[in-house]
Amino acid sequence: MSERLLDRVVDGWLRVPSAVRWCVPVAGMGALWWSSSRTASDGLPRIGGPLAHNAMHVVAYACIAGSAWLAWSRRPVRAPQRMRSIGAWSIAAAYGVVDELHQSYVPGRDCSAFDLVSDAAGAALAVSLLRGVLGVPGRWRGAALLAAGLAMFGVLSATYLG
DSSP states (O other): OOOHHHHHHHHHHHOOOHHHHHHHHHHHHHHHHHTTTOOGGOOOOTTTTTHHHHHHHHHHHHHHHHHHHHOOOOSSSTOOHHHHHHHHHHHHHHHHHHHHHHTTTTTOOOOOOOHHHHHHHHHHHHHHHHHHHTTTOOHHHHHHHHHHHHHHHHHHHHHTTT
């Protein structure tokens, strides 16, 4: 039942014009830009400490890549559309580079290679899982496991080494 519901939700989303669907990843990038413009002294609470903060890199870039993947999609979603996966990951990973460079100019923030690993791994994880859950042909399980491992490495390294 839930698989049919997911198919209906995705099919309904794909009926929305592509230009409107692209507003979601662009809005996510805008929110991240705003967030990374804030300094530690802005008085914003850091909920959950450094580990949760660093884990949010994975979540945020997974959302950007996933929404870009869906914005790029067309019906039927199960069609391979290989460029959609490569493109969605590339957009999110490239934005991660841009945002990390942006943070290097914000007082109290820094540019971190470990954050870049978390960003790119989160993007790859989202693309892999979307492919698998929605039944797109290909080897998604291995890619998802590798991405999850890299995400954990990035988050733990940023928290305890960075």
